[in-house]
Amino acid sequence: MRWLRYEADGRESYGIIEGDAVVEVKGDPFAGYERTATRRKLDAVKFLVPVVPKTFYAAGLNYAEHVTEMAKKRGEEPKLPPEADVGYRANNALIAHGENIVIPKDAGELVQYEGELVAVIGKQVKHISEKDALSCVLGWTIGNDMSERTWQRGDRTLWRAKNTDTFKPMGPWIETEFDLDAAETTVKVNGRVTDHFRTNHMIHGVAKFISRMSQYLTLYPGDVVWMGTEGTPANLKHGDVCEIEITGIGTLRNPLVRVGM
């Protein structure tokens, strides 16, 4: 099942995607819903971020080649994370499928995508075992963890590098049926493939992260966990279009715009 959050007739709703249409529901996929008779063409609604989380989690470094290659670029020894220590991103930066990623005027040239799988939490859990951990996941979506590398190296935190407004595209929808082991992530810039990897080729898997997190914190319906990226992302510039496809979910597409261009 595919859950879309969208705006139509000045109202925000959740709906279920059927073919090229979306069936509006009363309620939402987290607290409960009823189908309505309202059906709209997908291309007639404005896509919204699938959910605004209570807490926005991000695994950060979670694929070996990415950790190794990014460290090399900085002239540092790569250090693989020994534990599933989750990090955070910020809600101000979220934008939906189709919306512009806006690069600030004073950003450098090293503005890069990071294509990520996103687990959307559907149930409140604490102290969940690794074996049961995926039972709290409602579904899956796609995130683009846009990063300005100069700020990432220079600032004390990741606030500008990762959380500048529009730097966290997420969508296009939540897919509840998903074969994680079979999935592949493909990133395209202006239609050309720039990265391709097995989605589940993670250092610490989704179940391990969720189980470990839940020993200390309560996960709530609507929380999201971004799972990190593989490879060495390319630079993006004004006028580019960045697409992240995960097989079985869909494609998250966002154009790039630099302020003042």
Next chain:
Amino acid sequence: MRWLRYEADGRESYGIIEGDAVVEVKGDPFAGYERTATRRKLDAVKFLVPVVPKTFYAAGLNYAEHVTEMAKKRGEEPKLPPEADVGYRANNALIAHGENIVIPKDAGELVQYEGELVAVIGKQVKHISEKDALSCVLGWTIGNDMSERTWQRGDRTLWRAKNTDTFKPMGPWIETEFDLDAAETTVKVNGRVTDHFRTNHMIHGVAKFISRMSQYLTLYPGDVVWMGTEGTPANLKHGDVCEIEITGIGTLRNPLVRVGM
């Protein structure tokens, strides 16, 4: 004016504190409100966290003595932050005035308070000047940035150290009239003063933080910015009561409980 968020008769409301009573409003201090005729004794309502932010910002290192002394304890050279680079905390960890701070079973002995001033944003702003920055602040409250120091040193991020459930007490209310320059912060453990400092003795002031943040991100009504702490906080253990007082705002009081004790 003092804004309380509270629960009474199974309902969450905002209210205005008048003496030892709270006058319920329809609406909230962010989007607008009307006073109602419902008036309750303060000791007859359950205090709630004053606001659950869209994004939970924290200055982190922002007082010179704290930065210097904490570095010494780790045997490191102190590095004062050259810029107002804001960090983040997580909503799962928020608790209200009076609620228990719960120390996990496997936490070490270095579980410490950090008494902090909190700016509560009242208006949506971007690109605000330092001169005008405080105009977007609705009011002020108090935060206790509870920290487990062993995890803080060992984990890759601050997730467990700072964001374990219950590690972010905030309250008791939002005070809109506040003389920042005159304010003093006093921390007491079991009634004994353990820290005392001038609240505005910050490396980077509130206006500087907000202005700089707003060059890259939109601040939204209800966002909170925790401003950091001074001094060398003491350890807290099962059975302790931690109080943080900021003159002109009030006192945030929370008992400590360790799991399994």
